[in-house]
Amino acid sequence: MLSSRWRRGTAVLRWRSLVAVGDSFTEGMDDPGPGDTFVGWADRLATLLAAEAPDFRYANLAIRGKMLPEIIEQQVPLAASLKPDLVTFCGGGNDIMVPNSDPDALAEQYEVAVADLRAAGCDVVIFTGFDTRSTPLLRSLRGKVAIYNSHLWSISERYHCHMVDLWSMHVLQDRRAWSEDRLHLSPEGHRRVALRVAKALGLANDGEWNAPWPAAEEAEWMTQRRQDLRWAREHVVPWIGRLLRGESMGDGLAPKRPELLPIARMPEDDRSLTKEKG
Template structure:
């Protein structure tokens, strides 16, 4: 297969940084790194940068990351943002989409192909179900933007395989390593590099917890993860304050030899 892209820059927040998919030291791997490793198996000189930082709001991604991507002129850009904004009370998905579109227009005008992502369907996540309407509105705008600017779309909303709790880490806000692998495989397919549908392979059977156990787990999750997140939001703090991108330069990514990077 003739590879169309020789360089990739990934932009976004914790989703694209790779939380909670542990890597070497204190770093994370994530779907974007996994995707880059898969592509590099076809092109050993493939170059990759990842500017994503956890906690970033859409405007921060646009102000801090998009200009860097444009300056590097990569063949391919993945751009995902707005999820943290949607979670803020009184946020406006219509206004967010207008901001998002300007960034996509700039990226496309620079000559890069662009991959964008819908928001997840939160129907399986307690306390986040109320956001489904806003996410759906935002997603409808993203589909229109993708069509207007000829972007490829990874439809996370329709990935029913991600409704399994094994796709998510303990905080239920970030994907597990297997969840990240599923998204990497889906993106790989969207790029036309595979038609195996490996991302949609059924999960092994899992015994369901009883109602009381599930409710206890929900309360524990809210206490340990949701309440601290709300506190940070009210204080104007972010998990990514003071952090630098994990892969800030567009450098060659050697052919993957560690099976854990690609297949876990």
């Protein structure tokens, strides 16, 4: 069922502008776009909204590797100054992975930023962290993620935000939802998250993002262990090295879409965002 504020086929839409802030998840890694760019769930969501609002504008300030204090200091004030109708705000995942990080302290910082965005007149979408139970070496973080998530639910209630519960998206427990590094979503994973956000905004139904995956053959135990070892060697070890050196994948990068600009409307016969994929 669609929201009463959304009338398909008319120009009535509550949100005419969207700013996305965050890290690699919101930038769109690993959902390849033209050239060296990424698409991602936020771009897909903006395309869906723009299909119904010809004057819709969109900015994406997210940069891979950013920690929550950097997002709050560098992106949130700019987002508020643009005065969009809607802001998506996801951050803290990189911080949680740092040894000895404190999810309670992170949530306190997060809440101040949400309060600032709401004071600027923006509707805000926030996200829980993913459930890491199916990812080797990250399972030990589940407790910290759960504590952080509980704070985010409280923040969402206090500030009347739209909540996207990534933890409960069991379709994301399938490896096909993730890219080779198992830290970033695949194109299909991004598509499903975009539709899940649309659901939180009242613009989609559960069946669109929660459709079962096609049957797939399970790899043999030894093959899975070899894949896990290769993943740790090629992706986890380099990430730990950057962390210890105080480096980030986003060092020196600028936001891919720093201004609120119109985006092309999606043709009526090419709504690939909402088509089910095999």
